Amino acid sequence: MNHLNDIESRDAKRDIAAELLMAVDEMLANTPTKTHTITQTDVALARQKSKLSQRQFADILGVSVRTLESWEQGVRKPSKAAQSLIKLFIKNPSFVREALA
Structure with missing residues (x-):
C-alpha cells in the first residue's frame, strides 16, 4: 500500500488545470503532443485499483x-x-472487471 500512497502523493502535487491548458495550447499551435506511456507505477496502480x-x-x-x-x-x-x-x-476498474468477467 505504500506504493499507492506514493502515487497518490505525486498526483496531489499536479496542476491538472495547467496541464489541460498546455494541451489546448499545443493543439491550437498544431505542435506534436506528448503521448502517455504506461509506466511500472501505472501497472501497479491499475492492479491495485x-x-x-x-x-x-x-x-x-x-x-x-x-x-x-x-x-x-x-x-x-x-x-x-x-x-x-x-x-x-486505471479509469474505471469495476467496468473492466465486469466487462471481461
Whole structure:
C-alpha cells in the first residue's frame, strides 16, 4: 500500500488545470503532443485499483505472472493492447472487471 500512497502523493502535487491548458495550447499551435506511456507505477496502480491479485490481473491481461511482475518492476514494457487495458483499469476498474468477467 505504500506504493499507492506514493502515487497518490505525486498526483496531489499536479496542476491538472495547467496541464489541460498546455494541451489546448499545443493543439491550437498544431505542435506534436506528448503521448502517455504506461509506466511500472501505472501497472501497479491499475492492479491495485482493480483489487485483483497478480494472478487474477495477469489472467485478465492474458500474460504470465512473471510478465506482469516485470512490467510492475519496469524491466519490460506492456504491449500496446495491454497498455490500453491498463489505462481502462486505471479509469474505471469495476467496468473492466465486469466487462471481461
